Amino acid sequence: MFFFYLLSGLFLGWSLGANDTGNIFGAAVETHMLKFKKAALIAAIFITLGAVFEGSGPSGTLGRLGSVDALGGAFTVSLAAAITITLIVRVGIPVSTSQTIVGAIIGWNMFSGRLTDYRSLITIASSWVMAFVLSGSIAALLFHIAKPIVNRSKSHLLEQDVFVRYALVVVGAFGAYSLGANNIANVVGVFVPVSPFKDLNLGGLISITGVQQLYLLGALSIVVGIYTYSHKVMRTVGKDLFHLSPITALIALSAEAIVLFLFASRGLYNVLLSLGLPTIPLVPVSSTQVIVGAVVGIGLSKGGKNIRYNILARISFAWVAAPVLAALISFTLLFIIQNVFEQKVQQEAHYIFDRKSITKIAEEGYDTTALSTVNGRSFRAERDIYRELADQDKLDREQMLRIIKLAEVHHLKVDPAKLQASGMVARFSERQLQRIDELNGRSYRHKWQLMADLAKEEEFALFNPPRSEVQKNYNRVLEGKLDLLFRAFVVDDKKE
């Protein structure tokens, strides 16, 4: 059954391959500096490497936006995103995979009555704008650096050609690697907690975790997408928007690879953090927006006369249309999958304001008098609690979201074997695993109860409140791990 559900993730991978590879190699292929077959091979190899070896990347932000908690829901959300991308790619317009995923997740939130975390949404949406502006600025800067060098260069035209050709391969490979690292979580990330793949140990030298095997499968679907459908999008990016010469193509690609890397590399993030410098959020950005930003940056540096604004407008329209369309398709498909095919698209949510949860809410310093109307009641949808609390007008949206999280019933039973089976053991330290083992067999009603028990081991303790960027980052990483545990240890209400 898992593999059937995984099909939609693979479909999404295929559409990502068709769409996003064009963003990396479009200009190089369209200027005939690289043959399509060669570009496709490089993309296939490096996207796969990036996905498998650095794929854990920035998936946490998507998780905070909306945690799709049932396999059927994950299947439908992926399917909705893939359909949206395919529809738009068919028109020859490059579209953002991240945006469609976000749209599809919001569709799931609407369908399941969950509240969308606006703060995460704003972080994601602003990162798209930031990535666009940043890549445009980097491309413009690189252009102004390269211009005098190229114009005054004494190297032979043919030697320049060879240099640009190899540079396109190297930078393209770097871009493909960053894309794989940045975007694979979009493709199969939702399937991680339910993956049946076991860890593999090849001759004691290389160990491939279950998650990596899942990412590899996702990467292979991307590869199929590259070979079967990416040519058309390459043309739009490389030719229609703005005519790029091989050197300007190299500049655009360099800007794109740098921006994708900035938003994907946890290593760089940690270095910036340790140096006390401002960090760049690890968000899956859109390679489409990044490359279009770079092309526009170069176009403006050249005076802006040659940019085809009508095509730019078409592409920009798709950026608004894609998430909206994805949300609508997601909502409709969820309805069909749930009611026609009778598949479970969400865990049945249950919120209870009993003594335990009210005490916890009070412990966190919230004014419990605002909870008078919900006290002692249980709810099935976040939205209903939100309405009740909003009527009181005593709490802001952030506070209400936190209270709802604390009241959420999430039956959990600690079972280290499940972690082992899904290949997620590698993500935890020895001391953390030891603590999990100590709690083996214990059941919990709320996530925060398990968190409190785990936190007795200091490697599971969150900084509360975090006082610096370093502590915030520590919390984010740990929350990602805790989220994996919640997904792995969840048990059905009825079994409970």
Added chain:
Amino acid sequence: MALLLKTTRFVESQIDTFLDIVSDAATTFQLAVEDYLEGRLPQFEERLTQLREYEHRADDLRVSIERFLYERTLIPENRGDVLAILENTDEVIDNIKDSLLQFSIELPQIPVELNDLWMQTTRASVAAVEQLVFAVRSFFRDLAAVNNYIHKVYFFEREADHIGERLRRQIFGIDIELSRKSQLRFFAIHIEKISDAAQNVCDRLSIYTIKRQL
């Protein structure tokens, strides 16, 4: 790196050899005209034979370069421009050879008083071709210098036109038969056409240079 540039270096050397031939052909042309005016006909014929050989070699090289550029998809963005430059430059050699060939066939009798202007026109045309060779070389290796050479080509082309006009006026001013005047005018124009051909290449070259600049 040397290995990566192996094919490239080979084509580069072919382009350089092609341009050397154009330059040699122009110098040979000037020497041949001098020989003709001084009445050293056997030496003149030797130069013509040499020019024919240059023309063949230039054609072979051009075809070989074209084939390499297309087969190895080298410089895809500039390939068409480079081929146009080479083909047009090749036409300059054709013009030079045609001009000498006509001398050899018709053996026009040039009055001695025309010798000086005749040589001046030839030198101006040859100078235009030599500056063209510099311009084309710079197009490949030093983009910033191309316009200087193009400027000089235009200068020598105008100079050739100017002196050529004086030559033609003088031809029609001396006391010889009209048929001879007409024949000499034809040869004078032929020499001017060599610098016109060089100018045509430069017209394209200046556009291609703009295209190549970032």
